[in-house]
Amino acid sequence: MDKKIALITIHGMGDTERDYYTGFYDQIKNALGEELWHKVIFKPLYYQDILQGQQELVLGRMRDQVDWIKLRRFLLYGFSDAASLEYKKRVKNSPYYLTQKMIMAAMDEIFDESGTRPIPVVVVANSLGCQVISSYIWDAQRIDASVGIWSMQRDDEVAEGSPRDRFRRMISLKQFYTLGCNIPIFVAGHKNIEAIKAPTEDFKWYNFYDKDDVLGWPLQPLSPSYExxxxxxxxxxxxxxFSKLFKSWNPLSHGQYWQDKKVISHISSNIKQIIKQ
Known part of the structure; x- marks a missing residue:
């Protein structure tokens, strides 16, 4: 019952290891110190296993007929992640639905671990994960959601509007960090571009981007609501x-956000403030 905050991470596109968060985890834990870290529920989200089996199967069918396997693997995993998660949003057990189901289950685990209290939540998302979690929040905020898990009948007997239901819908999300965010790629073709609504009165959304990262974009120019x-x-x-010399000035910077000193400092400082409130 001494948990004061939940820290959730979600990874980006591509062939991502399940322990993608370890460097970030170690630095945040060190920045907070043992006493404050003890008050944090840490929950790394992982959706790659929803997609990876089929991706491996497809790559295996092609392997003997093409060259540049490593590059093709990178492109296949990265772009098929994005395409698959946007496909058949209205179909149960689609990758879109299963990813949202995974997020909802994680929110339930946090709610139970907190003693069924709606503790403040901080989400840190990278790359495609920014679109994934933003879509989850967007759908959760729609009373008449037409896609994803919120549009379908659930048999978990959780009453709409109950504390658990509200927590699932991210109503206690205090801060949202997007790192190398590629939301613009998904919304650029839409005439009306709208951001999620602020879940809490003091909600903050911080978007870190590197101008050399072609997959990471600023968000304020998208529309008045994003601004x-x-x-x-x-x-x-x-x-x-090594990173500064070989990665920070080019597109390889897309993989460098998790352990960036400014990112770590910003997140850890704000977590400290929330815990001490």
């Missing part, structure tokens, strides 16, 4: 001399 809700923060993503 009002989001604070864009430009950084030179990377940590250490």
């Amino acid at each position: 009002e809700l989001v604070e864009d923060i430009q950084i030179n993503a990377g940590r250490g001399l």
